[in-house]
Every structure is written in C-alpha cells, then in structure tokens.
Amino acid sequence: MPADPFRLLILGGTTEAARLAAAALERWPPDRLGLITSQAGRIAPLRPPPGALRVGGFGGAAGLAAYLRDQAIDALIDATHPFAAVISQNAAEACRQAGIARLMLIRPAWRAAPGDRWTEVADMAAAAVALRQESRRVFLTTGPGALPAFSNLSDIWFLVRLFQPPATPLPLAQHAEIVARPPFTVESEDALLRQHRIDTLVSKNSGGPTEAKLTAARAAGIRVVMVARPAAPAGERVATVAAALDWLDARLQEPASERGRST
Missing domain, CATH: 3.40.50.720 (NAD(P)-binding Rossmann-like Domain)
Incomplete structure (x- = not known):
C-alpha cells in the first residue's frame, strides 16, 4: 500500500x-x-x-x-x-x-550601501525619537500597526503608505495616506519623494523586493530611519x-x- x-x-x-x-x-x-x-x-x-x-x-x-x-x-x-x-x-x-x-x-535583510544616510534603531519607539530633532516631512512605510508610536509627533507631517484602505482614522495629527501595493519602481518612488518634499523615510528592515524606496532615498540624499528586525x-x-x-x-x-x- x-x-x-x-x-x-x-x-x-x-x-x-x-x-x-x-x-x-x-x-x-x-x-x-x-x-x-x-x-x-x-x-x-x-x-x-x-x-x-x-x-x-x-x-x-x-x-x-x-x-x-x-x-x-x-x-x-x-x-x-x-x-x-x-x-x-x-x-x-x-x-x-x-x-x-x-x-x-x-x-x-537590507544592508546600507555607500551614499545611504541610515539611522538604524531597535524598534518603533526609537524611530519616533529619532524623528524629533531634524525631520519635518516623513514618509512612513511601516504598516498600520506601527502608527501609534508616532502619534505624539504633532509637529511632523506624515505620508503614510498602506496596502489597503484603513478601517479607522489614522492616529496622526498631520498626514496624508496613499494606498498602493508593490512592486514599486525607483522612478515612481523618486517622484513620490519629490512631490511630497520628503526629508525622512521610515522603514522596517523587511528585505525583499520593495527596496526601490531605499535606492530613491539614496539618490535624493534623504535620511532613512531603519527599524531593525525582531x-x-x-x-x-x-x-x-x-x-x-x-x-x-x-x-x-x-x-x-x-x-x-x-x-
């Protein structure tokens, strides 16, 4: 059998x-x-x-x-x-x-390349602290579950990218949201950064195929706050x-x- x-x-x-x-x-x-x-x-x-x-x-x-x-x-x-x-x-x-x-x-995981301006942090709370001094217009690509960590930063404007529309209002004082899914190109990411005058990108170190945002940030000289993996x-x-x-x-x-x- x-x-x-x-x-x-x-x-x-x-x-x-x-x-x-x-x-x-x-x-x-x-x-x-x-x-x-x-x-x-x-x-x-x-x-x-x-x-x-x-x-x-x-x-x-x-x-x-x-x-x-x-x-x-x-x-x-x-x-x-x-x-x-x-x-x-x-x-x-x-x-x-x-x-x-x-x-x-x-x-x-992604690794910093020559020309990158990475600030590597341990978690979302540390990422929020890293934004306080020099960031004013921030592109958040961390997913909706991480947003409460940034809710007290009322003087910072956030562009939040989500994979699907949020079920409830986002807990951010100043923000705009876009709904989009990968793949993303370097050209489209560069246009997004320029359109919204982004000075800082916040990203989880997820690895994988969404690194176009990092390439665009490097080319534009934009700071990246990179959250380490658990x-x-x-x-x-x-x-x-x-x-x-x-x-x-x-x-x-x-x-x-x-x-x-x-x-």
Missing part, C-alpha cells in the same frame, strides 16, 4: 511563501505532497497561493499545535514576514509540542526558496515512520 502524501503547512503571506508553494507543487505530485498555506488574513492577497489555503489565526501556540495534530501535518515551514515575531514564536512552540520539524524561510526564534533557517525546497526534499526522503520528526 502506498504511503500517504507528506503533509506540509506553510505559514505564508509573503512573496517567498507563494513562490515556495508554487515550486513545491510543481516538483511533487499530489500523491507525494499535500500542501496547505495559512495566511493571517489581515491583508487580502492579490491572488491566492497555489494549493489549499487556510485564512485566519490559530489561537496561539496551543491552537496551532492542535491544528498540526488534527491535520496530521508532517512539517511546517515558517515563511511569514520578518516582523511577524509573535507568529514565529508560536510556530516554534507549536512544533515543539507537536513534535514535528520546522524550517524558517527568512529573506535577507529576533527570530532558534531553529533551522534558510534564506532562499531553493534552499527550502532542498530541506523539504530531505524530509520527503525520510521513512514514513520518521516523517517530520523534530530533532
């Missing part, structure tokens, strides 16, 4: 997660790999990832561990956003409880989809009795 398909859960919501799902399903047929992608659902995807999709939270680490057991998941790949610290910590604990293998697919949980990690596929291939080669067991 043939073995049941290897069951993989991808925690997604990123470009890398969608690429991983597509590549895995192209490489392995359904009788070898059963793949589910889970997304938090805070931002509606432009297109659903390949394969089965689950939307919504799990109810913390215990809820995720129960889901892993109920769905007979053999392994989990955490391909969430580098700033999704709570989700990643919950995934680490859930996989420990369920006794299954876990891999983190973490895109490389620490990722301990565990095996890779930086590319290709490396994640290699890890998955190794798991698929294991005997069915050893599938996905954490080591």
Whole structure:
C-alpha cells in the first residue's frame, strides 16, 4: 500500500511563501505532497497561493499545535514576514509540542550601501525619537500597526503608505495616506519623494523586493530611519526558496515512520 502524501503547512503571506508553494507543487505530485498555506488574513492577497489555503489565526501556540495534530501535518515551514515575531514564536512552540520539524524561510535583510544616510534603531519607539530633532516631512512605510508610536509627533507631517484602505482614522495629527501595493519602481518612488518634499523615510528592515524606496532615498540624499528586525526564534533557517525546497526534499526522503520528526 502506498504511503500517504507528506503533509506540509506553510505559514505564508509573503512573496517567498507563494513562490515556495508554487515550486513545491510543481516538483511533487499530489500523491507525494499535500500542501496547505495559512495566511493571517489581515491583508487580502492579490491572488491566492497555489494549493489549499487556510485564512485566519490559530489561537496561539496551543491552537496551532492542535491544528498540526488534527491535520496530521508532517512539517511546517515558517515563511511569514520578518516582523511577524509573535507568529514565529508560536510556530516554534507549536512544533515543539507537536513534535514535528520546522524550517524558517527568512529573506535577507537590507544592508546600507555607500551614499545611504541610515539611522538604524531597535524598534518603533526609537524611530519616533529619532524623528524629533531634524525631520519635518516623513514618509512612513511601516504598516498600520506601527502608527501609534508616532502619534505624539504633532509637529511632523506624515505620508503614510498602506496596502489597503484603513478601517479607522489614522492616529496622526498631520498626514496624508496613499494606498498602493508593490512592486514599486525607483522612478515612481523618486517622484513620490519629490512631490511630497520628503526629508525622512521610515522603514522596517523587511528585505525583499520593495527596496526601490531605499535606492530613491539614496539618490535624493534623504535620511532613512531603519527599524531593525525582531529576533527570530532558534531553529533551522534558510534564506532562499531553493534552499527550502532542498530541506523539504530531505524530509520527503525520510521513512514514513520518521516523517517530520523534530530533532
């Protein structure tokens, strides 16, 4: 009797997660790999990832561990956003409880290049402090959850870029908002900076394909306040989809009795 398909859960919501799902399903047929992608659902995807999709939270680490057991998941790949610290910590604990293998697919962070004017800070509170002295017109690309950190800066005007229209008014005294999704070009980012006379860009160090804003800021001599990533949980990690596929291939080669067991 043939073995049941290897069951993989991808925690997604990123470009890398969608690429991983597509590549895995192209490489392995359904009788070898059963793949589910889970997304938090805070931002509606432009297109659903390949394969089965689950939307919504799990109810913390215990809820995720129960889901892993109920769905007979053999392994989990955490391909969430580098700033999704709570989700990643919950995934680490859930996989420990369920006794299954876990891999983190973490895109490389951006690094300052010659000509950059970066002020690197530890968190959003520190970013707000860094704006107080010399910034007057600030481009915020941090996402809506970070905005309360800047709510007391009433003498600064903010341009806020969001992926979807906000459900409630933004907690900023002076601001304008634009709704747009990547990809962005250097030319369009440069035009935006000039149109709004931006003197400072605030960004999470997310890495990935939205670095056009950093290139435009460098060319214009604009200061960048760069917020460092939260620490990722301990565990095996890779930086590319290709490396994640290699890890998955190794798991698929294991005997069915050893599938996905954490080591």
